[in-house]
Amino acid sequence: MTLFKIAGKNIRKNFANYFLYFASMIFSIVIYFTFVSLKYDSTIQTASDGSQKISSAFSGAAVVLIVFVAVFIWYSNSFFTRKRKKEVGLYSLLGVRKKQIGRMLFYENFLMGILALIVGIALGAVLSRFFVMILMKVMGYAVMADFSISPAAIFNTFVVFMIISLITSVQGYRLIYRFKLIELFRADQEGEKEPKSSAVIALLSVALIGFGYWLALQILLTSKAWAAMGFMLTPLVILISVILGTYLLFNTLTVTLLKLARKHKTSYWRGLNLIGTSQLLYRMKGNARTLTIIAVLSATTLTAVGTAYSTYYNTRTNAELANPNSYMFIGVDSAAAAKADKAIKQAAGHKVLYHESIPLLEVDADTSSLNNALGEEDQSFTVISSRDFNRLAKLQGRDDAISLTGSEAAALEPVYLEGISPEYVGSSIKLKGEGFHKTIQFKTLKKYSVLNLGTVYSTIVVSDDMFAELKPNAKAMAVEAYSITHQDKAKELTELLDGILPEKAELSSFYGDYSRGMESSGLLMFMGGFLGLVFLAATGSIIYFKQLTEAGSDKARYMILHKIGVKKREIRKSVAKQVMFIFALPLAFGIAHCAVALSALSKMMMTNLVVPVVTCMGVYVGIYLIYYFLTVHAYCKIVTNRK
Amino acid sequence: MKTILQANNVNKTFGTKGNLYTALKNINLSISEGEYVGIMGPSGAGKSTLLNIFSTIDTPSSGEITIDGQNIVSMNEEKLSDFRRHKLGFIFQDYNLLDTLTVKENILLPLALSKVPAAEIEKRVEEIADMFSIREILDKYPYHISGGQKQRAAASRAIVTNPSLILADEPTGALDSKSATGLLESLSRLNQHNQATILMVTHDAYAASFCNRVIFINDGQLFKELHKDGMTRKAFFGQILEVLAMLGGGHHDAV
Numbered sequence: 001m002t003l004f005k006i007a008g009k010n011i012r013k014n015f016a017n018y019f020l021y022f023a024s025m026i027f028s029i030v031i032y033f034t035f036v037s038l039k040y041d042s043t044i045q046t047a048s049d050g051s052q053k054i055s056s057a058f059s060g061a062a063v064v065l066i067v068f069v070a071v072f073i074w075y076s077n078s079f080f081t082r083k084r085k086k087e088v089g090l091y092s093l094l095g096v097r098k099k100q101i102g103r104m105l106f107y108e109n110f111l112m113g114i115l116a117l118i119v120g121i122a123l124g125a126v127l128s129r130f131f132v133m134i135l136m137k138v139m140g141y142a143v144m145a146d147f148s149i150s151p152a153a154i155f156n157t158f159v160v161f162m163i164i165s166l167i168t169s170v171q172g173y174r175l176i177y178r179f180k181l182i183e184l185f186r187a188d189q190e191g192e193k194e195p196k197s198s199a200v201i202a203l204l205s206v207a208l209i210g211f212g213y214w215l216a217l218q219i220l221l222t223s224k225a226w227a228a229m230g231f232m233l234t235p236l237v238i239l240i241s242v243i244l245g246t247y248l249l250f251n252t253l254t255v256t257l258l259k260l261a262r263k264h265k266t267s268y269w270r271g272l273n274l275i276g277t278s279q280l281l282y283r284m285k286g287n288a289r290t291l292t293i294i295a296v297l298s299a300t301t302l303t304a305v306g307t308a309y310s311t312y313y314n315t316r317t318n319a320e321l322a323n324p325n326s327y328m329f330i331g332v333d334s335a336a337a338a339k340a341d342k343a344i345k346q347a348a349g350h351k352v353l354y355h356e357s358i359p360l361l362e363v364d365a366d367t368s369s370l371n372n373a374l375g376e377e378d379q380s381f382t383v384i385s386s387r388d389f390n391r392l393a394k395l396q397g398r399d400d401a402i403s404l405t406g407s408e409a410a411a412l413e414p415v416y417l418e419g420i421s422p423e424y425v426g427s428s429i430k431l432k433g434e435g436f437h438k439t440i441q442f443k444t445l446k447k448y449s450v451l452n453l454g455t456v457y458s459t460i461v462v463s464d465d466m467f468a469e470l471k472p473n474a475k476a477m478a479v480e481a482y483s484i485t486h487q488d489k490a491k492e493l494t495e496l497l498d499g500i501l502p503e504k505a506e507l508s509s510f511y512g513d514y515s516r517g518m519e520s521s522g523l524l525m526f527m528g529g530f531l532g533l534v535f536l537a538a539t540g541s542i543i544y545f546k547q548l549t550e551a552g553s554d555k556a557r558y559m560i561l562h563k564i565g566v567k568k569r570e571i572r573k574s575v576a577k578q579v580m581f582i583f584a585l586p587l588a589f590g591i592a593h594c595a596v597a598l599s600a601l602s603k604m605m606m607t608n609l610v611v612p613v614v615t616c617m618g619v620y621v622g623i624y625l626i627y628y629f630l631t632v633h634a635y636c637k638i639v640t641n642r643k
Numbered sequence: 644m645k646t647i648l649q650a651n652n653v654n655k656t657f658g659t660k661g662n663l664y665t666a667l668k669n670i671n672l673s674i675s676e677g678e679y680v681g682i683m684g685p686s687g688a689g690k691s692t693l694l695n696i697f698s699t700i701d702t703p704s705s706g707e708i709t710i711d712g713q714n715i716v717s718m719n720e721e722k723l724s725d726f727r728r729h730k731l732g733f734i735f736q737d738y739n740l741l742d743t744l745t746v747k748e749n750i751l752l753p754l755a756l757s758k759v760p761a762a763e764i765e766k767r768v769e770e771i772a773d774m775f776s777i778r779e780i781l782d783k784y785p786y787h788i789s790g791g792q793k794q795r796a797a798a799s800r801a802i803v804t805n806p807s808l809i810l811a812d813e814p815t816g817a818l819d820s821k822s823a824t825g826l827l828e829s830l831s832r833l834n835q836h837n838q839a840t841i842l843m844v845t846h847d848a849y850a851a852s853f854c855n856r857v858i859f860i861n862d863g864q865l866f867k868e869l870h871k872d873g874m875t876r877k878a879f880f881g882q883i884l885e886v887l888a889m890l891g892g893g894h895h896d897a898v
Contacts, residue, residue, distance in 0.1 A: 265761040273755075274755050278741075560741060562700070562724075564756075564800075565727030565729070565731070565756070567725070570724075570756075
């Protein structure tokens with residue numbers, strides 16, 4: 001019998017043992033293949049018009065996936081080989097040469113890799129179709145062309161997984177060389193020693209996390225810490241300090257707390273608390289790394305998905321903020337304007353809510369006194385009179401009027417960034433015309449505009465008198481503003497207007513921004529969701545695997561408990577508590593890390609993330625809970641099985 | 644004297660139709676309070692099966708068993724757990740101590756399960772630790788103590804709840820002769836001073852010679868019964884060896 005045949009036979013006869021490893025490999029391959037075939041899919045490529053943003057998003061996500069999948073396979077591989085150490089030791093004891101054992105393990109692993117690859121690609125071919133459908137739906141594309149499996153995707157997946165499989169196979173080959181025979185036999189008894197705890201390290205862990213949080217929550221531009229460490233380094237420092245803190249926390253603080261709980265005899269010496277606490281205590285050190293990985297993965301997933309979803313969620317708001325009017329264009333060509341007016345009024349399915357012609361001025365200004373962080377000194381502004389502003393604001397449903405006198409002015413800044421945008425109120429700028437200077441003072445700042453951002457410059461509101469005074473010395477123009485019903489469905493009308501109006505008219509439309517936003521944020525959202533689900537499935541599986549291994553080695557203990565009269569119900573309760581601890585700990589920290597990261601982000605992005613992020617967390621916790629119940633069920637089944 | 648254990652016509656068969664194996668056949672047995680009974684027999688005779696049935700972790704195929712006035716055959720899983728917890732104490736060959744708990748915690752576990760107040764637990768553990776002279780190892784973990792100490796710890800756990808019946812399954816099986824003697828003497832003391840009822844399965848004639856009565860099982864049936872009745876332990880040991888020779892098992896362990 002050749003080694004290759006023994007390897008094949010091993011797989012066939014031990015399939016139950018191999019199954020978990022095999023399943024996690026297939027899972028990884030399916031996910032990766034699905035993703036890559038989306039990337040190469042012609043429907044998506046043409047639909048997104050080869051946009052740089054989309055293709056780079058796909059490439060970036062693919063790299064993340066590869067890294068992740070490699071780690072995941074590595075993890076399940078080591079989980080799997082640990083189970084087989086004894087078998088390998090036995091071969092060696094029976095006198096099989098190390099080289100032969102190594103080769104056999106190599107073949108075995110490689111054979112499984114190829115098998116998983118075939119199954120994974122076949123499954124992926126079916127699933128990717130389904131994912132394309134979802135993606136199109138989320139991105140707001142109606143077109144659903146026939147989706148085909150591209151050879152490039154198969155090739156890509158094949159190469160990536162061949163490499164991963166080769167690496168793990170080599171790892172398997174080296175197993176026999178890495179350990180002494182006695183170590184292989186002792187594999188199951190590792191890590192059963194009472195862990196030590198250190199109050200200093202426990203405190204340090206809290207301090208590290210606290211420091212990371214504090215740093216993350218600083219206001220970027222004014223923080224001394226950020227300035228001292230630089231913008232590239234600080235996020236890294238935050239990351240390292242939080243991750244290290246989390247690890248130390250799981251490693252020592254939990255041990256310290258559990259030991260403390262043990263001292264409290266009235267509760268510790270009550271029912272199965274004795275068992276649950278002591279088992280957790282024993283396992284904590286061994287679990288610390290896994291729990292840290294899970295906490296970090298959960299935090300990353302939640303943050304990524306939360307951000308993606310909030311972009312998607314805020315697309316409409318952002319488009320509305322940038323386009324308070326459904327359409328706006330400069331009346332440069334009266335014939336074209338008339339034609340456009342006619343087109344808008346006659347458009348099927350849309351009613352005109354208002355149409356206004358607004359006189360505006362274009363003025364250059366010296367903004368050096370504005371302490372602008374972006375550092376521009378000369379800037380062009382669009383000027384609107386307070387009467388026109390008030391009229392438009394009212395039409396747009398804003399209960400907000402400005403009254404200005406003399407050289408008072410108001411700034412309109414819909415994308416105001418704390419710390420980055422200039423502080424308008426109280427400062428003044430100098431408007432410049434030909435042989436003309438006029439200084440105006442900002443009295444108020446409005447964080448919205450009444451004009452579409454795509455058509456005009458930054459806008460200043462001045463008093464009616466000032467407007468009249470500036471008019472002869474500045475470039476005057478009139479813009480046409482329309483508001484229509486169902487502006488989010490105005491695809492045809494927008495395309496029509498794009499054709500009618502010349503470039504110079506600077507047509508801006510709600511629909512244009514909205515559909516572009518949906519497209520990119522939809523993709524982001526899909527990708528975030530996709531990766532999020534993958535990460536979630538993986539984190540869930542990692543805990544599940546880990547707990548089931550523990551259940552296997554705990555079986556004897558529960559058997560003893562059964563003999564001395566512990567009821568199944570009590571065992572179930574104790575297991576549920578124990579597993580809850582393992583599940584809840586990383587989740588709680590994942591959510592806390594994510595909350596800090598997102599509140600830092602939302603400060604920067606000036607968007608409200610609460611609703612979308614809470615939604616994401618809800619879904620995440622929901623799926624996570626399903627894993628929890630599955631684990632408890634499987635655990636109980638293993639430890640109460642009397643056969 | 645009060646009867647602690649009463650077994651009538653206990654049968655146990657394994658396997659499915661057409662491939663039946665009878666492990667126990669018509670076992671009738673009665674044990675009174677304060678007795679120290681040994682069960683002996685060659686391998687495969689059914690000793691362990693019988694003990695498992697008395698331990699309520701296995702059920703007989705037919706027959707009736709009453710322990711301390713309660714019929715254990717008709718009880719459901721829940722009630723059996725309670726029954727084991729309150730009425731039975733176990734000593735196993737491989738100690739069955741939980742390795743994540745200290746010796747003290749192992750001993751007090753049954754009390755903790757019954758939600759006994761902490762102060763009382765403390766008192767009870769102290770008492771028993773003295774009885775088995777394991778006071779100095781109370782805070783150690785099972786993997787730090789010797790086999791004999793482990794078995795004494797296990798025995799302490801078995802009696803901590805003052806059970807009606809102590810069941811011991813080859814308690815000296817994994818011990819050297821000195822530790823075995825220590826344990827057996829402790830059990831005898833327990834039997835004599837505390838009137839504890841003990842049922843011990845063993846294949847070791849030396850261990851069995853500590854009992855008041857030894858029951859022999861062969862091929863699933865009661866074979867013979869010996870009573871000590873004031874005999875010296877050595878004389879009783881000789882009698883036991885004779886029966887074993889009759890049974891054809893090669894049990895000639897050293898005295």
